[in-house]
Amino acid sequence: MNNDIYLDGNATTCVLPAAALAAADIMGQRYGNPSSAHGTGLRAKVVLDQARQCAVRLLGVGDGRLMFNSGATEGIQTAVLSALVAVRERQARGEPVGKLLVYGATEHKAVPEALAHWNRLLGAGLTLTALPVDADGRHDLAALRTLAPDAAMVCTMAANNETGVISDLDGIAGVLAASGTGALWMVDCVQALGKLELNLAATRIDYAPFSGHKLHAPKGIGMLYVRAGAPFTPLVMGGGQETGQRSGTENMAGIAALGVVLAALERGDTFPSHAQLHGYRARLADALRAALPGTVFNNAFDKSLPTTLNFAVPGVSSRELMDVFDAARVRVSAGSACSASKAAPSYVLDAMGLPLWRSAGAIRMSFGAMVDDATIATACERIAHCGAALRAAGMIADQPSAEPDDGLRQLGTEGECSWLVLDAASRSCIVIDPLPAQTARITAIVRGHNYRVQAIVATTAHADHGALAHALGAHFDAAAPTDGYGWPALTAHRLVLGNGAEVAAIAIGSQVLAQVTAGEGARAYLLGIKDGASLPADMVRFAFTAHGDLALPALTTGQTLLCPTRDARNLLCAGPLAAVAADLQLDSSTLAAFLDSHPDAVLIDVREPYEFAATVPPALAGVATGNRAVQSVPLSRLVEHASLWLRGNTHQPLVFVCRSGNRSMKAAQCLRRLGHPGSYSLAGGLALAA
Template sequence: MSKEIYLDGNATTCVLPAAIDAAVQAMRDCFGNPSSTHATGLQAKAMMDSVRQRAKRLLGVGNGRIMFNSGATEGIQTAVLSALCALRERRERGEAIGSLLVYGATEHKAVPEALAHWNRLLGLGLELKKLPVDADGRHDLAALRALAPQAAFVCTMAANNETGVVSDLVGIGATLVGSKALWMVDCVQGLGKLPLDLGNTRIDYAPFSGHKLYAPKGIGMLYVREGAPYTALVMGGGQEAGLRSGTENMAGIAALGAVLAALEEGGTFRSPTELYGFREKLATSLRAAFPGIVFNAPFDKALPTTLNFSVPGLSSKELLDVFDAANVRVSAGSACSAAKAAPSYVLDAMGLPAWRSSSAVRMSFGPLAGEEIIDEACTRIERCGQALRNAGLMDTPVSGTVVPEGLLQLSLAGNHTWLLLDAPSRQCIVIDHQAELGERIDSLLHSHGYKVSARLSTRDGGAETDSFVFGAHTVRRAALDSSHTGYLLCSGDKVDYAFTGLAALSGLAGKLPADALVCAGREEVNACCTSLRAEAQGSMAGADLNLDSIALARLLEAHPQAVLVDVRETYEQAACIPGGRAAESVPLSRLAAFVPGWLDAVDQPPLVFFCRSGNRSAKAAQCLRRLGYRNAYSLGGGIALASPALALAA
């Protein structure tokens, strides 16, 4: 398997080797409780105090306080609770506190969620107010100036986690001069990337998280300005001078100390000049790989370690899939919300077009990145671009590649569009066209020289003619009910495929052959294809459908004739670094075209489907099982969880 190129540093980082060593030493040799008064405890306390002092020097906290905690979320909660408790006390004393809890429109969701939570629990009834940002992603200082007189608490960030845009903290501080509002700055993405001199600002609270800069998860810090109000989030044994109870995470603190030492002493992390050079290399390769690419944040106002981009005509999922196939790890926006498949609220707040916010990809690296890794990443980026071009997804003429033919399934939001492709004539029939897929279909057909000969809909009266010849087949119209039309793809008198947009197949008995493969127009009917006979018999999935690595190894040993089937799309397969076990290429979008051959085979060897995560392969295996192919399996968890010993192409 090819070496992983990790370019998702804004989500988390690996742990610095020196930090691992420090954590191990703390657990092995400096394991005392720093609250204990004996020598072992005093040794632990001395280590913790030395890390705290180093943090104070690096962050320029002056007379402010640094306390250790579990990370940024706890730090944000603590800062918000502290500010809001102080506001409630001031109001109870009859003081004017303002009516607004102001937060940047591009803040991490942890901030507005914490504001809403504590505002409700404390019964303050203050209004949460988004502070808009400009097209570059920076806070609108004119809007802040207008809000400042009524602001009780202001929350901004040092640098944005999705775009890398660096906030104008000096400008924000100047705008708040004369305001009584408390101010929190999320510094999570700033540690080690931005100069911070907190004691010389009016910032009241600044949370940090160690795992964003090569320390382990579960360790962080909170800066509190001298004189800023404070309320402990966790009460108990009085640790951290009573500011944060709970026995300290000594291994985490020691590891964080090693990272801070590397920052303070120099020589470990790359200089800003080197980081800017790395970003430019990546940007150059991205431009070469994806003509028309748009970067969603200006480089001159962003961290040198972050690139956020969109490619016309390509979804973020397609880009993530092809990068992942090449073992390049990137993400779609914030890791905390990437799984929700929603447009980026950060890019929406910047006023960017919907296609950019819904298809954005974030590529980020840390200051430990090396030139060799960046160069290899550039090579793989260009490989990914070529793979997508060869697949016909970038609307450029394709030559020297296999021409798609037969049946192709395109899905969006639970609906299926089917393409019938006749390679000799370069003609295509589109069934149940979705407008949102129009650009994708046009690009695919144009790239391979296809022309649309007919557009058929199963949701209206359908074609004017009852039947017509298409290549070696005949397409026949079939009335299914008063509002739905079906289409049959026939070889002579045999119905090979039936296309229907009905929400259920139960009423089709007698209207379609029992063994014809039914290609539905909706996900809830079937993810790939089925038949009336299969629907009548019910599912044959079985408990053994999903194989883990051990079960797969045993199956391959017991059945040497077993066939591994890669159901990733062709561009993912093309982006893979050559190597690994031989596998048959059957993208899930082409599965229906291969099903008849498998079902008609005299010998039905075990088929083991695999993909990146196991989701698509499970659909393929379920489809075959349902149709009666008992020896169909899915690699559970996909390549991501497969044992390296299996050496699947990845």
């Protein structure tokens, strides 16, 4: 049973059941070509005409054109092409025409990309200019007054896809009218369908693209409105369908489904009222505030669609929030779904002038028009569950954690990583090579667990750790004297290493961290268990260096794991190399048989603790696992556990799992390289196994 709570409605929506039935009826029964003159074709044409008539009434098309197409991107292309062909014709006749293509700074990327594409292909020679927005995300009308007299085309949106902010279309129309410009105006109405009242023929809007899959119709079907008298050039020529406006046999299944959705909107008996939608958003916002203290909303609710929330949580990245929500089967996104896979701040929030932590850490939570009270109630419960998981993991700034962290932890960022040596018993830790990007995370860990930071050390000289020291506040004695690597000048412990050298060391719980010279301007650190006043090579578990290929003869053994702070190949750690066989992956269909034949196999979930704790349902539900428990060993703690596995039974099978199979593959490859031949990854992860 699918128990997902889908809150990514601005990306796409499920298909209305009645719309799906209409599409199936077209494909199975009324499959005729609406251009055919026989009875089967005429029955299909009736469906086409009824859908169009409903759209014309609902959108207030009047004398304008309304054509069906594949969706908003095609509509945008057609509108831009139509406008620029008209501009080029005016240029050829020597008529005055604007020189600017103005688009909202928060516009969907499809718009400026289309403008640049057709401007180049048609040789129009116009200049693309972004129209700024204010702190609420609304277009700067003063800036538009300056630009409008020189504009050939203006492109704005009715409501923003990331924030839901509703544009002041009347204000924009007033500026364009007052400027006396002949600029053509396109309004992206993708997020407006069914959420804002539209009477297009009564406006100055020349072009308005729509996309069906944003409002419970299938993907691949959309509409384009063109104002009566506005220039029009078909994007697709051929058989003359859509009265020559958009050739190609019509997508009748999509049109039939969209027609059902439009009819439901017109009747007003299917979807929640606007008052209900506002109530749903308020409940979600209250749940977020309670579960995630410090939550900041990036959209003003009184100026945005009631179906959209955009928020950030101090000290928690958008990736971490996405992961914990996904574990709880609450589907949200980071910004636009078209760019969510790219690790970059939101250009929409950047344009609004929001600080980097808010634009880089933003989460969009949006719901479709089919949402109901039960869905919102369950969503609020799972949000609370996610908040509890994050607090328990010490992820929420200044929120104490119930579970103190212990051992070695790795925090990676794009080929580099920081290392934390943590001791829960003494509530102390040592930070090695902290990255600036990890300052907030390290601070949250230290404060959440109430640790005392004994030292912040570096593998290279003169590293600047001032920002972290300041952020740690009373948890670190920044005034204590240190050398050029951050090593405390008044170290109490001295140890003799395996090569006979006497060095300074810091005790942390039952272990010691010793410093050694690793070349000119470089230092390495050895972590192990001392034997009296010495640290023998076979007791050194980890060696921290700038790079994982630094040999430390006589100081370490083949069982010592080399922990780099520069990890360009994402190896996690290094050690004695072994061949990595090709049979690394198991899929959900073969996992049960593998576990039956390997009763000693261990299942290991390498997601972070907050993901593991937030998982709904339990990991690997529905997959035969022989009732064995799944251990939580997050990838950030893998090196600590790898040291133990490599010193134990290296033939015991280890099956790693994660959400998608990416992190588990890294874990399995790492263990194989280190000499553990029985390491495997679950292909496709929990996403395909559930």
